[in-house]
Amino acid sequence: MNSLDINVYFKxxxxxxxxxxSAGGTLPKYLLDENGLDIDEDKLLENNKLNNLIYKLPKKFKIGRNPLLSSILTYQYPDIETTELPLDESNINQDYNFTTTYNHEFSQLTNDKILNESVTTEFSDYFFTFDDLAARGFFVYDKLNINHPEDDTFVLVSYPIYDKDNYxxxxxxKEPLSSMTSAPRLNxxxxxxxxxxxxRKSFNSLDLINILNSIQ
Known part of the structure; x- marks a missing residue:
């Protein structure tokens, strides 16, 4: 299934x-029918109900953002008047592999503890939906290569800042947790x-579809 753009919820x-x-890419098999080709309509209905419930939750959390994404987004959405890209013009095209670039950026990320409460307005249109969900208590992942359906690489985009020992x-x-009782849980x-x-490890690139498919 490579055409439906939905939020997939899990723990x-x-x-x-x-x-x-999902960004219109492959969906995890637990959402698909017995043949694994089309989405299970009952699962889609359940997912849509959960989605509606999630968006009714209050936004109570401060948010943080992936510290690597600004430079990656500069490649994806360059401002040709203000941005100097360290690439030959011939390399800037729709087939550019953002996963490779991201993994290179990740290898150079040395700060062991990252806390990013000061969120800039740069690329605010891109971050808007992810920040909105993070403020409701969710760690939100997006696909890196949206123009390459076969690439199921995802990265953490926005996340809630909270202390589990803080009353x-x-x-x-409690409220978002109670909304996710039926969501699958990774091993x-x-x-x-x-x-x-x-x-730092939280920002590693992940093949989340295969990870979700490994749930027994």
């Missing part, structure tokens, strides 16, 4: 609430955080 190993923006934060999290952790700090 990581430790119960953190996550959303994958007020725990109370704020591996994909978010590396402690208290209100998020760590």
């Amino acid at each position: 990581d190993k430790y119960g953190r609430l996550c959303i994958l923006a 007020e934060h725990k109370e704020n999290y 591996i952790p994909i978010i590396d955080r402690k208290f209100n700090k998020i760590y």
